[in-house]
Amino acid sequence: MTSKTIQAGLALAMTGALSSVAFTASAQEDVQRGGTAVIHMISEQRILNPALRASTGVYNITGKIMEPLIDKSYDGYEPVLATEWSGSEDGKTITLKLREGVNWHDGKPFTCDDVAFSATELWRDLLNYSSALQANLESVDCPDPHTAVFNYSKPMPLELFVAAMPDLGHPVPKHLYEGTDILKNEHNTAPVGTGPFKFVEYQRGQYVLAEKNEDYWREGFPYLDRIVWRFIKDKSAAAAALEAGEVHESGFIGVSMADVDRFGKDDRFDVGTMGYENNVAHSTVEFNHRNPILADLKVRQAMYHGLDIDYAIDTIMYGFAKPGRGPVPSAGGVNYTDDVPTYDYDPELAKTLLDEAGYPVKEDGYRFQLRHRPAPWGEYTQLWAEYYAQAMREIGIDVQILTNDAPGFLNGVYRDHDFDTANGWHQFRSDPAVSTMVWLRSGQPEGTPWSNQFGWKSDEIDGMIDAAASELDVEKRAQQYHEIQARAMEELPVIFAIEHPFISVTSKKLRNHHNTPRWNSSSWYDLWLEQ
Amino acid sequence: MPPILTYALRRLVQAIPVVILIMIGTFLLLKLAPGDTVDALVGDMGGADAEFIARLRAEYGLDQPIWVQLWRYMTKLATFDFGWSFVYEQPVSTVLMDRLGTTLLLMAASLSIAFTVGIALGAIAARRAYSATDNMISVLGLVFYATPSFFLSLMLMLVFSVKLGWLPVGGIKTIAAFYTGWDHVWDVARHLIMPTAALSLIYLAFYMRLMRASVMEVADLDYVRTARAKGAREGRLMIHHIMRNALLPVVTLLGLQFSTVLGGSIVVETIFTLPGLGQLAYQSVVQRDMNTLMGIIFLCAIIVVVVNFITDLLYARLDSRIELA
Numbered sequence: 001m002t003s004k005t006i007q008a009g010l011a012l013a014m015t016g017a018l019s020s021v022a023f024t025a026s027a028q029e030d031v032q033r034g035g036t037a038v039i040h041m042i043s044e045q046r047i048l049n050p051a052l053r054a055s056t057g058v059y060n061i062t063g064k065i066m067e068p069l070i071d072k073s074y075d076g077y078e079p080v081l082a083t084e085w086s087g088s089e090d091g092k093t094i095t096l097k098l099r100e101g102v103n104w105h106d107g108k109p110f111t112c113d114d115v116a117f118s119a120t121e122l123w124r125d126l127l128n129y130s131s132a133l134q135a136n137l138e139s140v141d142c143p144d145p146h147t148a149v150f151n152y153s154k155p156m157p158l159e160l161f162v163a164a165m166p167d168l169g170h171p172v173p174k175h176l177y178e179g180t181d182i183l184k185n186e187h188n189t190a191p192v193g194t195g196p197f198k199f200v201e202y203q204r205g206q207y208v209l210a211e212k213n214e215d216y217w218r219e220g221f222p223y224l225d226r227i228v229w230r231f232i233k234d235k236s237a238a239a240a241a242l243e244a245g246e247v248h249e250s251g252f253i254g255v256s257m258a259d260v261d262r263f264g265k266d267d268r269f270d271v272g273t274m275g276y277e278n279n280v281a282h283s284t285v286e287f288n289h290r291n292p293i294l295a296d297l298k299v300r301q302a303m304y305h306g307l308d309i310d311y312a313i314d315t316i317m318y319g320f321a322k323p324g325r326g327p328v329p330s331a332g333g334v335n336y337t338d339d340v341p342t343y344d345y346d347p348e349l350a351k352t353l354l355d356e357a358g359y360p361v362k363e364d365g366y367r368f369q370l371r372h373r374p375a376p377w378g379e380y381t382q383l384w385a386e387y388y389a390q391a392m393r394e395i396g397i398d399v400q401i402l403t404n405d406a407p408g409f410l411n412g413v414y415r416d417h418d419f420d421t422a423n424g425w426h427q428f429r430s431d432p433a434v435s436t437m438v439w440l441r442s443g444q445p446e447g448t449p450w451s452n453q454f455g456w457k458s459d460e461i462d463g464m465i466d467a468a469a470s471e472l473d474v475e476k477r478a479q480q481y482h483e484i485q486a487r488a489m490e491e492l493p494v495i496f497a498i499e500h501p502f503i504s505v506t507s508k509k510l511r512n513h514h515n516t517p518r519w520n521s522s523s524w525y526d527l528w529l530e531q
Numbered sequence: 532m533p534p535i536l537t538y539a540l541r542r543l544v545q546a547i548p549v550v551i552l553i554m555i556g557t558f559l560l561l562k563l564a565p566g567d568t569v570d571a572l573v574g575d576m577g578g579a580d581a582e583f584i585a586r587l588r589a590e591y592g593l594d595q596p597i598w599v600q601l602w603r604y605m606t607k608l609a610t611f612d613f614g615w616s617f618v619y620e621q622p623v624s625t626v627l628m629d630r631l632g633t634t635l636l637l638m639a640a641s642l643s644i645a646f647t648v649g650i651a652l653g654a655i656a657a658r659r660a661y662s663a664t665d666n667m668i669s670v671l672g673l674v675f676y677a678t679p680s681f682f683l684s685l686m687l688m689l690v691f692s693v694k695l696g697w698l699p700v701g702g703i704k705t706i707a708a709f710y711t712g713w714d715h716v717w718d719v720a721r722h723l724i725m726p727t728a729a730l731s732l733i734y735l736a737f738y739m740r741l742m743r744a745s746v747m748e749v750a751d752l753d754y755v756r757t758a759r760a761k762g763a764r765e766g767r768l769m770i771h772h773i774m775r776n777a778l779l780p781v782v783t784l785l786g787l788q789f790s791t792v793l794g795g796s797i798v799v800e801t802i803f804t805l806p807g808l809g810q811l812a813y814q815s816v817v818q819r820d821m822n823t824l825m826g827i828i829f830l831c832a833i834i835v836v837v838v839n840f841i842t843d844l845l846y847a848r849l850d851s852r853i854e855l856a
Contacts (some may be wrong), residue, residue: 241700288665407566445581
């Protein structure tokens with residue numbers, strides 16, 4: 001372990017600490033304490049344990065009850081349950097200092113034992129996405145109750161570890177989980193954490209209720225007395241609830257795009273994409289490369305040229321999006337580059353390319369037929385699919401849309417490969433290694449959702465992905481990701497057509513809202529309500 | 532044994548193979564849908580690795596052939612064990628019982644309003660056939676009948692919650708208020724006003740139209756004329772001579788509708804976020820929660836059988852020419 005890496009960790013930790021102080025100072029002028037914030041949830045998760053289910057639907061609720069070791073603020077990484085972090089020279093050891101004087105909601109102290117237990121029993125073995133990330137984790141040592149040492153069999157970049165922690169680093173209380181069947185533990189639906197709010201009640205299909213933790217380690221926080229998450233499936237009903245003042249916030253585009261637009265013009269609400277920088281997704285066109293027509297690069301290029309991305313952003317996403325530039329979104333920090341090949345809207349060029357590829361227009365007016373499966377993830381995934389089908393018809397490709405619900409879509413695309421093209425979205429999780437690259441890396445086990453099931457294989461890109469995943473030097477690593485992006489834009493295994501963050505509609509009565517890049521998933525200790 | 536008991540017993544024995552066939556049929560039909568519970572769960576989670584998915588599938592017994600799954604399910608059902616809901620992480624019977632109350636309350640309230648108000652309006656319309664009153668009632672009835680329930684629900688919500696602020700938008704109670712006693716009852720009642728109205732307004736038109744036609748038909752029959760000639764007053768004529776006979780087809784409809792109200796309540800419960808069986812049924816389909824869905828279907832099959840039985844009894848009571856056999 002060198003002093004250089006320790007300093008890096010400390011510097012990160014310091015900026016985090018300073019920024020949280022700054023927020024507090026500005027907010028304390030006219031803060032009102034108390035009150036109940038009511039939050040709209042469009043879908044319901046049966047599990048309320050972020051150490052078992054990595055999903056924004058879970059963080060949205062449990063982020064207030066259970067805390068990660070490290071969170072993300074607009075100034076960088078913010079220490080939460082870990083106060084300092086550093087990596088050894090060989091990359092095989094990562095050492096964390098843990099916060100002292102923190103208690104679980106049942107009164108027992110939070111120590112390294114909890115972290116070690118969570119990391120080896122849950123994060124490595126049971127947590128989706130994390131099991132790939134932590135696959136090389138050998139053990140976690142506890143030299144003292146407030147120091148945790150992660151030992152890896154292969155180098156683990158500190159940058160990657162830290163970037164993953166906000167989503168994949170929630171400890172659970174060991175004393176409530178040890179010796180039980182972890183998957184069936186009652187606390188998976190009645191979480192016990194260290195966060196600013198304590199779990200009270202979960203009424204399925206209706207709501208989750210949490211109340212203020214009087215013993216919270218951040219002195220004087222939280223401001224709110226209670227938070228209620230209400231499950232409202234119907235988007236119009238959710239919009240009515242917002243308008244009637246019964247609900248204060250609806251995140252992740254929980255109301256229809258037309259309503260988003262309407263609320264944007266209503267001065268009682270804040271509407272925007274702030275607070276989703278860490279949850280950026282891509283609207284895509286995914287090819288089944290087993291289809292010989294689509295295996296032809298010229299055809300894929302032609303299809304990209306046939307898409308009027310700006311038009312789609314304006315009409316379907318009401319301007320809340322930007323053109324995609326490969327697998328890493330612009331929120332990707334140093335790992336992002338926009339220096340990549342692009343494909344302008346040019347239907348004439350598209351037609352020429354298709355002619356050249358040997359697919360002239362036939363008697364029926366089309367060159368060939370494609371069966372397209374859109375993912376049922378909300379309104380604009382469907383609209384984007386319809387636009388795509390229409391745009392393709394204009395360049396002579398007949399696209400038939402096959403609509404499914406979620407299980408039907410996941411089966412049709414990821415298990416049965418029964419499609420020619422598909423579109424969905426793939427959420428970016430802070431670091432390209434965590435989830436982004438699984439779309440390009442070949443050799444994913446059959447049937448794994450959100451992985452490369454498109455039959456795309458490039459030894460070159462596979463090698464580049466593997467190299468970047470264990471590269472310790474931040475700059476070199478960024479360089480490698482830039483190259484992958486450029487190669488992905490050349491080869492077009494997937495069209496990362498549009499980069500879009502999510503959108504929230506928030507009542508202006510809520511204060512200090514959307515002040516972190518993953519706000520809906522964060523702890524809301526500084527959120528308050530104007531009464 | 533009194534004849535009614537023999538009759539009830541025979542109906543019960545007849546119902547058993549029907550229910551078994553329904554369960555096997557729906558089980559196989561549901562298996563035709565692409566995807567299973569694990570797919571739906573993984574979809575909600577936002578992805579998982581293949582090993583994780585395979586483990587879940589084995590744990591839920593979904594890796595077995597369909598016939599094995601069916602056999603396991605039916606043997607459990609024979610002991611009235613509805614199994615475990617993987618989506619709700621509770622026994623299906625608990626989930627169903629939690630939801631049954633809300634739905635029965637909603638069904639009973641909206642059907643009885645639709646029935647009583649419907650037959651009253653229908654009778655009035657028939658007695659004043661082709662007058663302005665009749666036209667107004669008929670047109671209103673048609674308008675409600677033609678309005679889709681989701682639209683009617685949203686319009687009610689827009690007017691009474693958003694614009695006027697009189698009624699809560701949805702849910703069954705005010706969550707963080709912790710009301711007890713009569714305050715709680717009043718709170719629940721306020722939450723039920725709009726869903727009940729939305730559901731009953733649609734069904735009301737059925738009863739109204741049917742009652743109107745039925746009354747007009749009966750009013751022309753010879754025995755009514757005879758009664759009138761014998762000097763019976765209009766009120767007595769209406770209640771004793773016309774209504775009793777005119778009610779027969781309307782009661783048939785009530786029996787039939789009991790089973791369709793659950794379908795109607797899917798939409799209403801979803802829009803008003805009422806934790807009832809309708810919403811549960813919809814969610815179970817979307818999440819491929821087979822056990823819960825099968826439990827609901829079983830419950831509905833039983834309700835339909837029981838309601839049919841009661842309808843037959845009512846027939847015999849209303850018209851003594853009909854015998855229970």
